[in-house]
Amino acid sequence: MDDEACTNQEESGLRPPVAVTVAVTLAVGALVALSVVGRHVDQGVTAALIVDIVAGLVSCALLPVLLRRPVPAAFALAVLAAVSPAATPPATVAAWYTARSRSFPVASGVAAAGIVAHVVQGLLYPAGGLSFGWWLVLVVVAYAALAGWGALGRARHGLIVSLRERAHRAEAEQGRRIAEARIAERTQIAREMHDVLAHRLSLVATYAGALEFRPDSSPEQLSRAAGVVRAGVHQALGELREVISLLRDEGSDEPGSGRPQPVLADLPRLVGESLDAGVPVRFDNRVDDPGSVPPAAGRTAYRVVQEGLTNARKHAPGQAVAVEVGGSPGGRLVVDIRNPVSRDPATEPAVPGSGVGLVGLTERVRLAGGQLDHEITPGGEFRLRAWLPWPA
Secondary structure (H helix, E strand, C coil): HHHHHHHHHHHHHHHHHHHHHHHHHHHHHHHHHHHHHHHCCCCCCHEEEHHHHHHHHHHHHHHHHHCCHHHHHHHHHHHHHHCHHHHHHHHHHHHHHHHHCHHHHHHHHHHHHHHHHHHHHHCCCCCCCCCHHHHHHHHHHHHHHHHHHHHHHHHHHHHHHHHHHCCCHHHHHHHHHHHHHHHHHHHHHHHHHHHHHHHHHHHHHHHHHHHHCCCCHHHHHHHHHHHHHHHHHHHHHHHHHHHHHHCCCCCCCCCHHHCCCHHHHHHHHHHHHHCCCCEEEEEEECCCHHHHHHHHHHHHHHHHHHHHHHHHHHHCCCCCCCCEEEEEEECCEEEEEECCCCCCCCCCCCCCCCCCHHHHHHHHHCCCCCCEEEEECCCEEEEEEEEEEECC
């Protein structure tokens, strides 16, 4: 069924317009009329004249049929050409059109039928001044030229169709790649939103918890904590507004280009925010030159530390956190974060989590060429460890 559909589609592409069909029919009809008049101009009404007129009219009537059923029409015209020279112009047109619209074996069969028909015609109506051998040579050359011309047109049409389909496929593929790129960018933005907002809101929750459980603090401490909460909320709202605007921007090619991305050198500031919030953090940075770390690896390591500190504040509030970062060029950049597991497992986190932070972080590290593991050690510590490639 598919082959038949393809054949019909190909025939519709090769079929000439109606105006061209009418013009060709009229031109071939004129040639048929000239052929009949030329053979019988000095003769009266004879049986041969009647045969030529009937054969010419029938052959012209078969030309429109040739567009729908090329092979049967071509064989019928070949039979008429064997009976009457008046059918020769339509028969030659049929041989050419069959070669253009059908495969080469079919076109060769039609051409062979045309040659046989004109061999019979040459025997019935010998051409004056031309031997039968030369007549046969001319017929064979003519039909070979018609078959070659039609096959060349068919190949050219097939090439044009193929190039057009390739162009359509390339355009569709380009559209698909653009859509996939936009989805990937939006996925990256969603991860950034989770990392940044979860970190910021956990800091706000920590300060708010301090205000709740230490109402006897001095006015200066209360004012400072309230100011930090207000600033944290404003920063979270600003970052959320930026992310939403980027998600709505369909024409942005680089959604994350409006805000500088963190690198490994920004880790002291990140740890300082947790220290200011009252979280005891021991930071051991064994990287001699943080600026030499590749930006992608440094940014991923920053997100690992950020997620580790955020999880510690949410699930083990008040517990000390140990952060170690080390590595050297040509080896690995290793990030190790430990904190004791909360003594009260039933305690709800101050900020509810999405439950997919570590899943997204694992995917981020994997895409950077590294590996991330997390476990609860026998000593009752939650350990988050990641390594990232650091080319020399």
